[in-house]
Amino acid sequence: MPTxxxxxxxxxxALKKLQNQGKVAIRSKDLSRTDKERLLKNGFLQKVMxxxxxxxxxxxxxxxxxxxxxxxxxxxxTYLEERFGNEWCLSPEQSLLLQSGNWSVPKQLLVRHPKAGxxxxxxxxxxxxxxxxxxxxxxxxxxxxxxxxxxxxxxxLIACSTNYFTQYPTDARAxxxxxxxxxxxxxxxxxxxxxxxxxKLAGAFRNIGRLNIADHIISAMTAAGYNIRxxxxxxxxxxIILSVREVSPYVNRIRxxxxxxxxxxxxxxxxxxxxxxxxxxxxxxxxxxYVTDAYHSLxxxxxxxxxxxxxxxxxxxxxxxxxxEDREYRNAxxxxxxxxxxxxxxxxxxxxxxxxxxxxxAEKSHSKWYQExxxxxxxxxxxxPSDLAGYRNNPVYIRRSMHVPLNHEAVRDAMPxxxxxxxxxxxxxxxxxxxxxxxxYIHPYTDGNGRIxxxxxxxxxxxxxxxWTIVPVEKRQxxxxxxxQASVEQNIVPFTKFIxxxxxxxxxxx
Numbered sequence: 001m002p003t004x005x006x007x008x009x010x011x012x013x014a015l016k017k018l019q020n021q022g023k024v025a026i027r028s029k030d031l032s033r034t035d036k037e038r039l040l041k042n043g044f045l046q047k048v049m050x051x052x053x054x055x056x057x058x059x060x061x062x063x064x065x066x067x068x069x070x071x072x073x074x075x076x077x078t079y080l081e082e083r084f085g086n087e088w089c090l091s092p093e094q095s096l097l098l099q100s101g102n103w104s105v106p107k108q109l110l111v112r113h114p115k116a117g118x119x120x121x122x123x124x125x126x127x128x129x130x131x132x133x134x135x136x137x138x139x140x141x142x143x144x145x146x147x148x149x150x151x152x153x154x155x156x157l158i159a160c161s162t163n164y165f166t167q168y169p170t171d172a173r174a175x176x177x178x179x180x181x182x183x184x185x186x187x188x189x190x191x192x193x194x195x196x197x198x199x200k201l202a203g204a205f206r207n208i209g210r211l212n213i214a215d216h217i218i219s220a221m222t223a224a225g226y227n228i229r230x231x232x233x234x235x236x237x238x239x240i241i242l243s244v245r246e247v248s249p250y251v252n253r254i255r256x257x258x259x260x261x262x263x264x265x266x267x268x269x270x271x272x273x274x275x276x277x278x279x280x281x282x283x284x285x286x287x288x289x290y291v292t293d294a295y296h297s298l299x300x301x302x303x304x305x306x307x308x309x310x311x312x313x314x315x316x317x318x319x320x321x322x323x324x325e326d327r328e329y330r331n332a333x334x335x336x337x338x339x340x341x342x343x344x345x346x347x348x349x350x351x352x353x354x355x356x357x358x359x360x361x362a363e364k365s366h367s368k369w370y371q372e373x374x375x376x377x378x379x380x381x382x383x384x385p386s387d388l389a390g391y392r393n394n395p396v397y398i399r400r401s402m403h404v405p406l407n408h409e410a411v412r413d414a415m416p417x418x419x420x421x422x423x424x425x426x427x428x429x430x431x432x433x434x435x436x437x438x439x440x441y442i443h444p445y446t447d448g449n450g451r452i453x454x455x456x457x458x459x460x461x462x463x464x465x466x467x468w469t470i471v472p473v474e475k476r477q478x479x480x481x482x483x484x485q486a487s488v489e490q491n492i493v494p495f496t497k498f499i500x501x502x503x504x505x506x507x508x509x510x
Contacts, residue, residue, distance in 0.1 A: 007038065008038055008042055010035075011031075011034070011035040011038040011039050011044075012039070012044065014031055014032070014035045015031070015035070015039055015044060015045075015055060018030055018031070019055065023078070024054060024071050024074030024075050024077075024078060025048075025052060025053075025054065025071075025074065025075040025077075025078035025079050025082075026045070026052070026053045026054065026055065027051060027052060027053075027082075028051045028052075028053075036053075040053075042058055043056065043057070043058030044056065044057070044058060046067050046068065046124070048068075048075065048123060048124060049121070049122075049123070052075075052079065054067060054068065054071040054075055055067070055071075064399075064400060065124070065125040065400045066397070066399045066400050068123075068124040068125050068127075069105050069125070069397065069400070069401065069402055069404075070397040072105045072123075072127070073103065073105075073146060073147070073148060073404075074146075074147065076109060076129065076148070077146065077147030077148050078147070079129075080111060080129075080149075081147070083131075084113050084116075084131075086149070087113060087114060087136065088111055088112060088113045088131075088136070088149055089111070089112055089136055089137070089142055089149040089150050089151060090109070090110065090111060090112070090148065090149065090150045090151070091110035091111070091112060091132070091151075092151045092155070092156040092158075092159035092160040093110070093156075093160050093161065093164050093168075094106065094109065094110050094150070095150035095151035095155075095156040096151075096153075096156045096157065096160055096164065096168075096171060096172065096175050097168065097171050098145065098148065098150055099150070099153045099156060099175050099178070099249070100171045100172075100174040100175040100178070100249045100253065101174065101248075101249040101250045101253055101406070101410065102171050102253075103404040104402050104403050104404055104487070104488045105127060105402040105404065106127070107126065107127055107128070108120075108127070108128045108129070108130055109127075109128070109129045109130070110130050110132060111129060111130065111131045111132065112131075112132055112134040112135075112136055113131055113132070113133065113134075113136075114133065114134070114135060114136060115133065116131035116132055116133040116134075117131065117133070118130075118131070118132060118133055119131055137151055137152075137155045137159070140152075141154070141155035141188070142155075153175060153178060153179070154179075154184050154185050154187075154188055155188065156175075157175065157176070157185065157201060158185070158188055158189065158192075158194060158197055158201070162200060162233050165204060165233035165234050166233070166234065166235050169234055169235070169236075169256075169260075170253060170256045170257055170260060170490060171253075172204070172233075172234070173207075173208050173234075173238065173242065173252070173256050174249045174252045174253040174256060175249065176204055176205060176208055176210070177208060177210075177242040177249070177252040178249050179213070181212075181213060181216070182205075182213045182216040182217050182220070185201065185217065186216070186217065186220050186221075189201075189217070189220075189221065190220065190221065190224055193226070195221060195226040195227065195228055196229075198217050198218075198221045198226070198228055199218075199228045199229045199230045199231050200231050200233050201217060202214040202215075202217040202218050202228070202230045203230045203231045203232035203233060204232065204233050204234065205217070206230070206232065207232050207233075207234045207237055207238070208238060208242050209238075209241050209242060210242075214230070218230060238256060238259060238260075239259055240255055240256070240259045242255065242256070248409075248410050248413040248414070250406050250410040250413055250414045251413050251414060251417045254414050254417050254418055254421070254438065254442075255417060255421065257438070257441075257490065258421045258434055258438065260490070261430075261433075261434060261437075261486075261490075261492040262427070262430050262434075264492050264493050264496060265427075265429055265430050265433045265434065265492060265496050266427055266429055266430060268493060268496045268497050268500060269429035269432070269433060269496055269499070269500045269503075270429070270466075270500055270503060270504060270507070271429075272428040272429060272464035272465055272466065273464070273465035273466065273507075274464070274465045275353060275355070275463070275465050276353065276465050279350075279353045279354075282353065282462070283346065283349070283350065283353070285467065285468060286346060286349060286462075286468050287346070289468050289470065290310075290339070290342055291307060291310050291311060292470060293342070293468070293470050294310045294335065294338045294339065294342065295307055295310055295473075296470050296471060296472050296473045297338065297450075297451055297454055297470075297471070298331075298334055298335065298338055298451075299473035299476075300450065300471065300473050300476050300479070301334075301450055301451060303330075303331050303334045303335070304331050309331070309332060309335050310335055310339075329380075330377075330382070333376045333377050333380055333382070336376040337372065337373045337374055337375060337376045337377065338373065338451065340372035340373070340375060340376070341369045341370075341372040341373040341451070341452075341455065343372070344365065344368045344369050344372045345365075345369055345455045345458070345459065347365075348361050348362065348365040348369075348459055349458075349459055349462045352459060352462050352463045353462060357423050358422075358423075358431060358459060358460055358462075358463035359419055359421075359422035359423025359424070359425065359431065359435075360419075360423045361459070362419065362422060362435070362456060362459055362460075363419035363422070363423065365459075366452060366455075366456065367390070369452055369455055370388070370445055370448060370452060371388045373448050373451060373452070374387065374388060374447070374448065375388070387446075391408070391411045391412060391415065391444045391445065392408050392411065392443075392444065392445055392446045393408050394408055394446065395407060395408065396443055396445075396446055398443065400480070401480075401484055401487065401488075402484065402488050403441070403484065403487035403488050405441070405442065405443035406442055406443070411442060411443075411444045414442050414444075415442060415444055418438050418439070418442060421434075421438075422434075422435055422438075422460075428460065428463055428464025428465075428466075429464065431460040431463060431464070432457055432460040432461050432464060432466065432499065432503075433457075433492065433495065433496050433499055434492075435456045435457060435459075435460040436453045436454065436456055436457035436460075436499070437453075437483065437486050437487075437492065437495060439452065439453045439456050440453040440483065441486075441487055454471060457469070457499070461503065466503050466506075466507070467503070467506040467507055468506070469499070469502050469503050469506050470502070470506075471502065472502075475498075478498065479498065481494075482494040482495040482497075482498045483495060
């Protein structure tokens, strides 16, 4: 007679077949009643609504939002297709968010369908779906990305409300910057006689410095006999020139976010002391913080390390023993990797203290920090040497976060732009806050982004003469909440104040 474990293994095989088919949303009919009940009982399925489920992992605590947030877009694509066939698409405003690269999970997803019942469907973790009875754009003005049906970029720009430009200025500007010229827009503006919208879009393009496109829209509509009054839908003007040649919307998004966040950071962060005159003393302080820093940084990431283990790693008396219990062994490898990375970071700081550009040093060094962080896991055979080769080649999600990091193709465009901004930035406080935030926002690696983000923060702190600063594990929840606000709501102030308070505390204790 099969044991409970053997029975569960059979049910897991059934679930694995569905996952291999690419199914994110799992219907009751996809599994036998026995398999479904067994998987639910053992924590491998999470109920979304009656008859609909997503897979999860039993290691996640009750109420953990990670499985839902990572499944959100795939679930919605399947669920909406099941309900409406191909006769649905997102609202023009939601379409523009996705077109500009913002795949954060929304609190409420607005969906159009010609015969919808204007009904709210409640989803897990206070998210919902609202189907609106509204006409769909013609087929040629619709697109499908990752299973999600949406307005094309041009159709969304024409159909979106004026409020969109003031509520989501970064996303709106990033979307506008994708278009290389006015041709594709003018086809729809002229054909449907959208004179008022033409004036609004001309003003929007002029706002981001695309004067040729703005003039082309005005001249073409005027030549066709329309009286055009140009209006700027934005509340302010960006102080940067957006690149015309960028294929990826993420590059302009990173640049816009940086520019938008600079002023709040400078307002709420303490003034920099300047490069320390006593470099030897500064480096001694950095070395002295290692044990405490390693304990807190690794604990934030969920590793269970003791101060004794960290001390043994530092003294060289650590001897990896694969006979240790699996979790304990992985904790030991993480502690060893952190020690090796910490040594590499110290070398970077020494170069910065000698007067070298901190952004350039970070660009040259961060891959070394990453390699050292995970080298022990490669030696132990838990990772392949190729895992240390560079940025990730797969999607990644942040636990319990509604922010969806950039797709792996976009990472290769965004990281050079990030380091350009970091090396060109003249204000040390901005380098500290945005150096950390933008790195984890992009999330270039499969693992270790938080640790390297904090290393990035501390190298930028050194460049401004601030002390090495530890994010305490006791403040982990607050830390993650303010990062979430910056990532999802584009509000950098709480994160700035959080880091500033820690820096102030360290400065006082000096």
